[in-house]
Structure formats: structure tokens, C-alpha cells
Amino acid sequence: MSRATSFRFQAGNSFFHRLDPITRLVWVLGVSLLAFGAYIAWLQIVLALAVLATALLLARIPLRDVLRGTWLFGVACISFCLIQTFTLPGHRIAFRILGHPIYAESADYALASALRIYTIILSSLIFVRTTDPRELAIGLVTQAHMPYRIAYALFIALRIVPTIEEEIRTIRAAQAVRGVGRARGIGGRFAEARRYAIPLLVGSLRRASTMVMSMEARAFGAYPTRSFVDQPHMRPSGIAVCAVMLLLVVVWYTALGLGYVHTVYIVSPT
Amino acid sequence: MEGALAQDAALVELDDVSYAYEGETEPVLRSVSLRVWPGEFILILGPSGCGKSTLLHLLNGTIPHTLKGTLTGEARVCGKRVVDTKVASFATDVGTVFQDPEGQIVNIRVRDEVCFGLENLRRPREEILARCGESLSQVGLEEFGDRSVFDLSGGQKQRVSIAAVLAASPRLLVLDEPTANLDPQGMAEIFAVLHRLNRESGTTVVTVEHRVDELADRVSRVIMMEGGRIVFDGPPREAFSRRRGARRSAEGHGHDTRAGDAGVGGTRDADADVVPPSAWFPQASELALAIDDASQADPVRDVPLNVREAIAHARTRLGTGSTAVPPVASRARPPGRPLLSVRGLRYGYERSRPILHGIDLDLSSGGIVALCGRNGSGKTTFARLITRINQPPRGAIWLEERDVAGMEARDVALSIGYVFQNPDHQFVTDQVWDEVAYGLRVRDYADEAVRERVDEILGITDLLVYRDRSPFSLSLGERRRLSVATMLVLEPRLLLLDEPTIGQDHERAQELMGLMVRLRERYDTTVLMITHDVRLVAEWADRAVVIGDGHKLFDGAPIDMFADEALMDAAGLLAPPVFSISAALAHDCPDAGITPTLSLPALAHAVATARCAREEALP
Numbered sequence: 001m002s003r004a005t006s007f008r009f010q011a012g013n014s015f016f017h018r019l020d021p022i023t024r025l026v027w028v029l030g031v032s033l034l035a036f037g038a039y040i041a042w043l044q045i046v047l048a049l050a051v052l053a054t055a056l057l058l059a060r061i062p063l064r065d066v067l068r069g070t071w072l073f074g075v076a077c078i079s080f081c082l083i084q085t086f087t088l089p090g091h092r093i094a095f096r097i098l099g100h101p102i103y104a105e106s107a108d109y110a111l112a113s114a115l116r117i118y119t120i121i122l123s124s125l126i127f128v129r130t131t132d133p134r135e136l137a138i139g140l141v142t143q144a145h146m147p148y149r150i151a152y153a154l155f156i157a158l159r160i161v162p163t164i165e166e167e168i169r170t171i172r173a174a175q176a177v178r179g180v181g182r183a184r185g186i187g188g189r190f191a192e193a194r195r196y197a198i199p200l201l202v203g204s205l206r207r208a209s210t211m212v213m214s215m216e217a218r219a220f221g222a223y224p225t226r227s228f229v230d231q232p233h234m235r236p237s238g239i240a241v242c243a244v245m246l247l248l249v250v251v252w253y254t255a256l257g258l259g260y261v262h263t264v265y266i267v268s269p270t
Numbered sequence: 271m272e273g274a275l276a277q278d279a280a281l282v283e284l285d286d287v288s289y290a291y292e293g294e295t296e297p298v299l300r301s302v303s304l305r306v307w308p309g310e311f312i313l314i315l316g317p318s319g320c321g322k323s324t325l326l327h328l329l330n331g332t333i334p335h336t337l338k339g340t341l342t343g344e345a346r347v348c349g350k351r352v353v354d355t356k357v358a359s360f361a362t363d364v365g366t367v368f369q370d371p372e373g374q375i376v377n378i379r380v381r382d383e384v385c386f387g388l389e390n391l392r393r394p395r396e397e398i399l400a401r402c403g404e405s406l407s408q409v410g411l412e413e414f415g416d417r418s419v420f421d422l423s424g425g426q427k428q429r430v431s432i433a434a435v436l437a438a439s440p441r442l443l444v445l446d447e448p449t450a451n452l453d454p455q456g457m458a459e460i461f462a463v464l465h466r467l468n469r470e471s472g473t474t475v476v477t478v479e480h481r482v483d484e485l486a487d488r489v490s491r492v493i494m495m496e497g498g499r500i501v502f503d504g505p506p507r508e509a510f511s512r513r514r515g516a517r518r519s520a521e522g523h524g525h526d527t528r529a530g531d532a533g534v535g536g537t538r539d540a541d542a543d544v545v546p547p548s549a550w551f552p553q554a555s556e557l558a559l560a561i562d563d564a565s566q567a568d569p570v571r572d573v574p575l576n577v578r579e580a581i582a583h584a585r586t587r588l589g590t591g592s593t594a595v596p597p598v599a600s601r602a603r604p605p606g607r608p609l610l611s612v613r614g615l616r617y618g619y620e621r622s623r624p625i626l627h628g629i630d631l632d633l634s635s636g637g638i639v640a641l642c643g644r645n646g647s648g649k650t651t652f653a654r655l656i657t658r659i660n661q662p663p664r665g666a667i668w669l670e671e672r673d674v675a676g677m678e679a680r681d682v683a684l685s686i687g688y689v690f691q692n693p694d695h696q697f698v699t700d701q702v703w704d705e706v707a708y709g710l711r712v713r714d715y716a717d718e719a720v721r722e723r724v725d726e727i728l729g730i731t732d733l734l735v736y737r738d739r740s741p742f743s744l745s746l747g748e749r750r751r752l753s754v755a756t757m758l759v760l761e762p763r764l765l766l767l768d769e770p771t772i773g774q775d776h777e778r779a780q781e782l783m784g785l786m787v788r789l790r791e792r793y794d795t796t797v798l799m800i801t802h803d804v805r806l807v808a809e810w811a812d813r814a815v816v817i818g819d820g821h822k823l824f825d826g827a828p829i830d831m832f833a834d835e836a837l838m839d840a841a842g843l844l845a846p847p848v849f850s851i852s853a854a855l856a857h858d859c860p861d862a863g864i865t866p867t868l869s870l871p872a873l874a875h876a877v878a879t880a881r882c883a884r885e886e887a888l889p
Contacts (some may be wrong), residue, residue, distance in 0.1 A: 001675050003552075004784065008799065009377075009378065011418060030581070031802055033692050042625065049423070055609055075825060090645050091721070112462045132379070133378070134377050134378060134379070134380055134382055156376070157538065159376070159377075159378065163372065170690070170692075170695055171695045172690075173654065173659040173690075174690045174695035175695070175696060175698055176659055176679050176680075176683075176694075177657055177659065177686075177687070177688040177709075177757075178683065178696060178698060178708060178712075178756060179678070179680040179683050179709050182699060189647070190690040195633045195698045198697070199694045199695050199697060202694050202742060203692070203694065203695075206373070207370070207372070210370060210373035210374055211373055211374065211376065212336065213327075213332050213336060213357075213366070213368070213374075214366070214368060214373070214374035214375075214376065215376055215386075216332070216336060216357040216358055217330050217332070217360070217364070217365075217366045217387055217435070218360075218361055218387030218390060218434065218438070219358040219359075219361035219387055219390040219391050219438075220358070220363075220386075221358060221390075221391045222356070222358035222359070222361070222390060222394055223391075225390055225392065226389050226390050226392070227388075227389050227392045227393060227398070228386045228389055229381075229382075229389060229395050229399060229402075230382075
């Protein structure tokens with residue numbers, strides 16, 4: 001038994017859990033578009049705080065799980081932010097560190113870039129935590145009219161990720177007792193990947209084969225369509241979320257196109 | 271008309287069927303002929319690789335449609351020719367349950383999994399929900415519809431798998447070692463469900479299973495396979511009254527057999543009185559044969575299949591044999607050198623959810639210790655801590671007076687070997703010889719020393735002949751032995767075995783444990799085996815440790831563990847038949863000199879030489 005990953009569906013009754021999967025998909029796509037369209041820090045800060053509030057209040061994900069699921073990305077984002085701040089050129093010196101000039105434009109852009117990545121990761125966490133992969137597959141079939149075989153292939157891929165993670169942990173443990181240490185450097189990582197590959201491949205093929213036989217034996221693929229006991233429907237709350245996201249994206253990109261937005265900076269010149 | 275099968279017609283009709291997997295020249299099934307009739311409960315036994323699972327794959331069309339190959343002969347299931355019928359078209363005829371519940375469950379919520387098949391069949395919502403409720407009820411999981419499969423025990427997952435195929439109301443239920451990964455109580459749950467389905471719903475059941483003690487008296491017919499052929503086909507009493515032995519030929523015959531028909535079934539060749547040594551037998555039957563040997567009585571005609579019948583049979587044989595010295599030596603061993611000391615071990619992957627709560631344990635050299643407990647009780651976590659796969663807390667685990675928390679994992683690996691349940695996980699090279707040499711090479715042993723030790727270990731484990739083969743090309747039993755060899759080469763003081771008998775036939779399980787005993791004698795190695803197999807514990811362990819919900823519940827002699835009913839219940843264990851039978855006889859006939867025992871020969875001898883006359887003991 002090992003540590004459960006935060007990036008895994010957990011049943012619940014939050015506002016986000018009650019939304020249909022397509023609405024959640026629209027929301028996460030909308031957040032990503034907004035994040036990609038903002039190059040200045042204050043906008044990314046607002047967006048990140050809004051997504052964090054969504055995680056805590058609307059998706060009811062405990063702060064501990066948010067931190068556990070995103071800390072690694074957080075560390076990467078901070079490193080990324082620092083490197084960019086120190087290395088990107090600029091015009092106005094905001095302050096100096098050990099005599100090295102830190103430019104206001106560079107700091108602002110670096111902060112925006114780092115937060116953009118973090119916001120997208122956090123929104124993905126909300127989506128994965130609140131979306132049963134099967135529900136998503138059904139939503140794609142019944143709401144987005146995707147062929148069910150393709151939707152189920154996507155579902156199985158998502159469903160099997162935790163199993164493969166567990167398998168890798170087991171292989172790593174099994175090989176550690178052989179005296180195989182964790183690899184360092186590119187060459188070492190390559191050798192490690194090669195050692196894991198065959199047992200992982202053998203195990204995955206065995207599991208995949210069992211799953212295929214199990215599905216076929218229960219008539220999967222027998223007909224061009226299938227019925228669904230529970231079909232998700234977009235409720236008024238879902239329509240509202242989709243409308244708000246659509247509005248925000250349209251307004252934002254319109255403003256961006258007209259040059260109204262990138263004029264207010266936190267640490268760059270006004 | 272195809273598909274319109276009469277109620278009493280055979281569900282399975284195989285005539286001279288042979289099959290070879292795609293790209294293989296050797297057939298896995300050879301001239302198999304078989305009839306399965308409605309309402310039968312059939313147990314298929316045989317050594318690993320004998321064709322049992324392949325036969326099951328044929329029964330739902332997976333062979334030849336999903337698993338391609340060369341199929342000859344005539345195969346019809348539920349009136350449909352297998353070669354002409356797609357797998358999906360068998361969904362309402364044949365329900366298939368596999369060994370690994372993780373691999374076969376597609377959905378996350380229990381109800382979704384049970385509805386999955388009927389949704390594929392485009393049934394109306396109302397019908398699907400009604401059938402879902404009925405199926406969950408049939409397996410005793412009425413209240414579990416909204417639960418996540420991740421939150422279920424192994425036994426519950428397997429019951430979900432059964433419910434998922436029952437939803438389509440199949441006439442034939444086919445199961446491939448459905449209890450292999452389950453603890454004894456999980457196994458008992460599954461067998462009870464199958465028994466109820468067969469008796470109350472008339473579902474025909476065909477199952478491959480190694481754990482026969484709890485199944486033997488529930489099945490109506492036993493089929494034994496060897497080398498791709500059916501070598502025995504008949505009622506269970508006839509099957510288990512035969513002697514295990516090397517067959518002079520692997521030739522056999524399938525029969526069109528209605529279970530229970532006197533004199534029908536069984537082989538009629540020169541090997542008719544023996545069955546493959548690899549077959550697991552119910553201990554109740556083995557005991558009856560041993561008692562008859564010890565008392566020199568004519569072999570019992572209706573061999574017992576369960577504990578109750580074995581007790582009744584033993585009573586008829588009390589005091590009928592010689593008074594020779596019992597054939598079994600005491601298993602008690604003098605304590606060896608201190609090896610591992612665990613003090614107040616607390617651990618959890620998350621601080622808020624501890625898995626181990628203050629475990630104390632001392633291990634000395636040269637013993638075979640069984641570590642028992644339910645699935646998820648903390649056994650594997652414990653093993654990972656003492657091998658330092660997971661970082662243990664400081665001062666909790668001492669290996670020969672060194673704190674394991676301060677040692678490197680590779681240094682711990684010099685003293686402690688860990689054979690994982692799946693041997694494939696541990697292989698890191700492309701050749702058997704290199705695989706065994708790997709542990710020595712990474713520790714910078716001289717080439718000459720490596721050569722000597724590798725050849726010696728390959729000899730001990732009977733793998734020298736495969737030295738140039740890929741580890742992945744060996745059979746499961748051979749891979750398991752290779753996995754042990756990779757640990758043995760380092761001459762570990764402590765060897766951990768995770769479920770050593772899962773998926774192993776009787777002969778290979780005995781071989782593996784025989785190897786462990788040789789190890790103990792030769793190197794004074796301590797063997798710690800994590801296991802659910804109570805017969806393994808009874809037969810081979812000097813000591814048993816039970817972990818339940820992260821606490822050590824018991825540490826002592828296996829016989830004392832089996833005698834503690836509350837402990838057995840808490841740990842999800844079932845006593846082996848030999849203990850239950852001997853305890854019952856000791857209780858019923860206190861002056862007979864019979865005491866509870868885990869040794870089958872000792873019990874047989876005690877019964878044959880009992881001091882009371884059998885008339886006194888008869889109820």
C-alpha cells in the first residue's frame with residue numbers, strides 16, 4: 001500500500017462535482033486560454049487566486065491536497081521565475097541583488113510566466129479530482145457525440161494511470177533490493193528506464209490483455225452504439241459556468257486584440 | 271437452429287479439440303473432448319502450463335477470435351460453433367471471471383461495473399438497473415452500488431467481477447483461479463457465492479482453482495489436465511481417492527461424462543489409478559488415504575471431501591493400525607543467533623493514517639517464519655521497512671545490531687533478500703546467468719568468485735541448463751526459482767518471500783519450500799514468508815506472526831495460532847483441515863492419545879494407534 005496520488009478522481013458532492021463533465025472541460029479550457037493570453041503579473045495573480053478559490057470553495061479540495069498535488073510544480077515554477085528574473089533583459093532597474101540589476105519588465109514577465117504554468121496545473125488538478133473518467137467518457141459520447149470506442153479508450157487510459165504508477169513503484173522497489181540504485185545523469189536515467197521498461201511492458205501487456213478480454217466478454221464493441229444508465233446533462237449551473245467562461249475568454253481576447261490590457265503592470269513602468 | 275439450445279442439452283461440446291497459440295508449433299490443448307451439462311459445478315486441476323486457462327479461453331470464444339492460433343476439432347458452446355461466433359455474442363451465454371480483479375474491472379464505481387455489459391448490449395435503463403440490483407444481491411453486495419472499487423477488499427472486488435458477468439444472466443460461469451490473490455476469508459466468500467449460484471440459481475460453473483480444501487465438497491465433477499490433455503474426468507470422490515504419482519504417459523481421454531454417474535469418467539489406461547503429482551488435493555482426502563495406509567485397511571471407497579467427513583472416517587479407523595513410532599520428527603529448533611530486532615515500529619505513508627502501530631519482533635537465524643494477516647493489514651509495508659525499500663524511523667529496526675535507518679538499501683540487501691510476488695519485477699538483465707551474477711557484480715566481486723558462486727546457485731536451483739536464456743522466456747515456476755537464486759547468490763541471512771505459492775501447482779510449491787529448507791540447513795538462513803496459504807504455514811513454518819490493522823496480534827507456534835479462533839477470525843484466516851480434524855478428534859475422544867497437530871502423517875499414525883476402540887469413539 002502506498003501514498004495515494006492527489007491527481008486522481010475522488011467522489012464528492014461539491015459544486016464542481018455536481019457539474020457535468022463537459023462543463024468542467026469547458027471551464028478548464030477557458031482557464032487555460034485566459035492564462036495563455038495574459039503576459040502581465042497582476043492578471044495572472046488574479047487568475048491564480050480565482051482558481052485556488054475554486055479549488056478550495058467550489059471543488060472542496062483540502063488545502064493540504066492542493067499543496068501535495070502541486071508542490072513539485074510550485075518549486076519548478078519558482079525556479080523558473082527566478083531564472084527568468086535574473087536573466088531576461090529590461091529597461092527599468094527595479095532593484096539590485098548583490099549588485100546584479102533586476103529589471104521591472106523581466107520580474108513582471110517571469111512572475112506571469114510562472115503563475116501561468118501553476119494556474120494551468122491547478123485547474124487540471126481540479127478537473128481530475130472532480131471528474132470520474134468514465135463520466136467524462138460518457139459525456140464525450142452523449143454530449144459531444146464522440147464514438148464510444150474512442151471515448152472509452154480515453155477513459156481506460158486515464159483509469160490505468162494510477163495502476164501504472166503503482167507498477168513503476170513496485171518495480172523500483174523490487175530492483176532496489178537487487179542493489180540497483182536510483183540513477184543519476186542522463187545516461188543513468190536512460191539505463192534505469194531500460195531496466196524498468198521490460199517488466200513494465202510485460203506487466204502492462206498482461207493487464208491490457210486481461211482488460212480487453214474482460215470487455216469483449218461483456219459485449220463491448222458488439223454494436224455501433226451502446227446505452228448508458230447515467231447520462232450527464234448540462235444543468236442551468238453548467239450553462240452559466242460555460243457562458244461566463246465564454247464571455248471572459250471573448251472579452252479578454254478582444255481587449256487583448258484592441259490593446260486595452262497590457263498597460264497596467266506591477267513592477268514594470270507605467 | 272444455432273443458439274436455440276434445449277434446456278438439458280450440453281452447454282459445452284468439445285470433440286477432439288487441439289489448439290496451438292499463434293506462432294507456436296506445440297499445441298497447448300491436445301485432442302480434448304468434453305461435455306459440460308447444465309447445473310454442473312466443475313473444478314479443473316492441473317500443473318501450471320497444462321492448458322487449463324487455455325481451455326477456459328475457448329469456452330467464451332476468446333480463442334480463436336482474440337487469441338489467434340490454430341484450432342482443430344469441433345467446439346460448440348451453448349449451441350454456437352465457437353469458430354463462427356464472436357466473443358461479444360457469447361456475453362449472454364458465458365460469464366468469464368479472471369484471476370486478477372484489478373485487471374478485469376473496467377469502471378471505478380461498483381454499479382457502473384455491473385451495468386457495463388448490459389449497456390454494451392443496448393438494454394433499456396430500467397432492465398439494466400433491475401438486473402444490476404439482482405446481481406449485486408446474488409453476490410451479497412446489495413449496499414455497495416455507489417462504492418468505489420478502490421475502496422473494496424480483494425474478495426469484494428472479485429464478487430463485483432462475478433456480479434458484472436451475472437448481470438447478463440449467463441448460463442455458464444467460467445472462472446480462472448478467482449481466489450489466487452485473496453486472503454482465506456475472501457476466498458471463502460467467493461466459494462460461498464459460487465456454491466449458492468450453482469445450487470439456488472442453477473448456474474453452471476467451471477472453475478480452475480488450486481485451493482481445493484474449501485471447494486472439493488461443493489463441486490460435482492473434477493477434471494484433471496496434464497500436457498494439454500484431460501487425464502481424469504469424474505466425480506470428486508473418485509478424483510481424490512487416487513494416488514498422486516508420475517504417470518507413465520501423459521496420454522488420456524476426455525469423456526462425455528454426466529457427473530455423479532457411477533462408474534462413468536476417469537481414465538482407463540495404464541495410469542488409471544494415479545493422478546498428476548502437481549495436483550492439489552483436499553487435505554481431508556489426503557488424510558483419509560494416509561490413515562488407511564497407517565492402519566493397513568482397505569482404502570476407503572467414499573473418500574472424505576471435507577473436515578466433517580474426514581472426522582467421521584477417522585473415527586472408523588481409530589486403533590486399527592500398528593503401534594510403530596510416529597514418522598514425524600519434532601519441528602522445534604533451538605534458537606539461533608539474533609538477527610533482526612524490531613522495536614516499537616510505527617509507520618504510515620501519511621502521518622494522519624498510520625499503517626503500523628508499534629510492532630515488536632525478534633528474528634534469529636535458521637527459522638522459517640510465516641507472516642500472516644488480511645489483505646491490507648500492513649504485512650508488505652513491514653517487509654518494505656525491514657528491507658529499507660521504505661525509510662524506517664530511526665532506532666526501530668536493528669539488523670545485527672546496526673540501525674537499518676542509517677544503512678544504504680544496497681547494504682541491507684547484502685543481508686536481507688526479498689523475493690517479490692511477481693518475479694518479473696526483479697529482473698534487470700537479458701540472461702539467466704547475468705541475472706544471478708548481477709548482485710555480485712554491483713558489489714565488485716572478482717570475476718572468478720562471481721563465476722563460482724553463480725554456477726553453484728544455478729545448480730542448487732536447477733537452472734543451470736537455462737543459463738543463456740532470457741529470464742522472461744522461462745515458465746512461472748522457473749522465473750520464481752530464478753528470482754530466489756538472485757537473492758541466494760548474496761547468501762542473505764534473511765530471505766523474505768512474498769506469497770511463494772500463488773499460482774504454483776502442488777509439486778512446484780513443494781519444490782520451492784524444499785529449497786528453502788535446504789537453504790536453512792546449509793546457510794542457516796532465516797526465511798520470512800508473507801502468505802495467506804494456511805497449508806503452507808502448517809506444513810513448513812516453525813513460527814507464525816500475525817499482523818492485523820497494523821498491530822502484532824500473535825507471535826508463536828503455528829499450532830497455537832490455529833487454536834485461537836478469535837485470532838483466526840480477526841486475521842481473516844481459516845485453520846487447515848488437518849488441525850480442525852485433529853482438534854475435533856482430540857476433543858471427542860480425549861483418552862485416545864490424539865492431540866491437535868499440523869502434521870498429516872502424525873495424525874494418521876495417531877488415529878491408527880489410538881488407545882480407545884473405535885466403537886467407543888463412534889457417536
